[in-house]
Amino acid sequence: MTIAPYRLGLTATYERADDAHELLEDTGLIGPVVYEEEVDELAGEYLSEYETIHMQVELTDDERSQYDEEYGIYREYVDTHDFDLWKAEGYQEFLAHTSYDSDGRRALIAKQRAEELARTAVKKLDTLDTLLKRHHDDRTIIFTANNDFAYEISHEFIVPCITHQTKTDERTEILERFRTGEYSILATSQVLDEGIDVPAANVGIILSGSASKRQYAQRLGRILRPTDERQPARLYEIIASDTMENYVSQRRREGVEAGA
Incomplete structure (x- = not known):
């Protein structure tokens, strides 16, 4: 037990999809949220300016x-x-x-x-190809929901890939080369969502993911480190139209993006 009369907790991802965050208050471990500040309020001073682009592709x-x-x-x-x-x-x-x-x-x-x-709609890869060509001078992270799709992208576009199966030494080397600019594109599943220090990127492309606001906020955060770049960071979200991904996309963006 702490002897401090007050305790302060800071987090970028307080809410959980399973509402387990409510247990913190219900059990008396902490009090209620006393202050919140949206991502948009921090952009430009503490975080990079950014924009999110929502894209849909048709199934074959x-x-x-x-x-x-x-x-x-x-x-x-x-x-x-x-x-x-x-x-x-x-x-x-x-x-x-x-x-x-x-x-x-x-x-x-x-x-x-x-x-x-x-998640793996063929036309997502066509759109990804277009975006990678558009941002060939940028530093881009491609996010997927699972390892298999991340490896497929790595093979198709000949880019490095990090999953939970990647050994520590290899992961460290890939991230260092990404930091120096030797690698400008990195594919990953969920392992880089949190808990690992990732060098600054200015473009994120979500090809698939969960409905978790926490995951979406973490992925957005990967491109928000302040830099000297004059262009805003960009987060693209590519979903298959008229599928369950419409619902998933709506759920994860609620309360994270301004006006979402």
Whole structure:
């Protein structure tokens, strides 16, 4: 126990998607939030000026056909059981059903397959190619939701990649080369979202991710270190249109971007 009469906590990512942050107040470990300042209020003085660009791509005919089939299986099960997926409790109830209901397990697998089709949509790579050419003089981090997609991008565009599988020495070397400018592009999954010191970048491209505001804020933060650059930092978000990614994108941007 601390003998200090007061304690102060500072964080850029207080809220959690599972609402676990509320336990801090409920258990009396800390008091309520006493002061908040939005990212936009810090831009220009303590952080770089920035802009976010939201982009959508269409699924191919084959991807759309597969997506609609898998998503239909998932939605039919959810609608039949009337789960309220807008609330964390509703989704937990759905997951509980999948542990003993074979139809529920099939619905969960269908959901995961639909999500993967959206995350790895072919036209995302076409858009990524365009953006990398546009920002060839910038320092860019490409964010994905999983290792496989990060490795695919690394192979397709011949750029270094860091995942949780990357050994410490290799990761240190890649980040140092990124810092010096020898590498100008870096692909990663979720390992660089937090907890690792990453050299300044001025362009971020989110190809896939979770609905977590925490993750989105961390990824935005990777491009907000103050620099002498006169151009604002840019965070691109590329999603597959008319898929679950629309909802995911909306959820993670709420309360992080101005006006989101």
